[in-house]
Every structure is written in C-alpha cells, then in structure tokens.
Amino acid sequence: MTRDLYIVLPAKAGDEKPWKLTRNGEPMGFHNTQQGAIDCAVLLCRNRLKLLGKLAELQIHGRDGQIKDKRTYGDDPPETKG
Numbered sequence: 001m002t003r004d005l006y007i008v009l010p011a012k013a014g015d016e017k018p019w020k021l022t023r024n025g026e027p028m029g030f031h032n033t034q035q036g037a038i039d040c041a042v043l044l045c046r047n048r049l050k051l052l053g054k055l056a057e058l059q060i061h062g063r064d065g066q067i068k069d070k071r072t073y074g075d076d077p078p079e080t081k082g
Helices: 034-052
Strands: 004-010 019-023 026-031 056-061 067-073
Touching: 004 034, 019 034, 026 034, 034 056, 034 067
Parallel strands: 004 056
Antiparallel strands: 004 019, 019 026, 056 067
C-alpha cells in the first residue's frame, strides 16, 4: 500500500503566505507559520489513517529547503512471500 506524501515547505516569493502544505505534489494550502502548517498536516495524516485507513508520510522542510524531519502514520503491512 502506498503512502500519501505530505510536505511542509517554504512557499515561493509572491505566494500569499510564507509556508506551503502539499499532498502528493498538489498544493493544499498556505500558512502564516511553519508550526501552523505542521499542525494542519499532522491532523490530516491522522484523520486519513483513522477514517480511511490510508498510510501517510510527513516531510518537514526548513527555510533552507532541506528536510528537517520525517514522520510516518500507519504501519506498512507485513510482506507476504510467494
């Protein structure tokens, strides 16, 4: 089962707010603070897992664009042989 990938990253110059949240490469929203974007992403990841049973991964980027933290939501199913 694949994971939905959520990414919190700095927005581009000219965007409405300084932090952006994406899911699988598609913009989901802009936030005034990095923590606000993280809180929103965590809520989305937890709800998708709880309500839909969908696995998720959250990547948090710093102002320099480098990944600062990764979090996963839900366990991968055990591998089956044969």
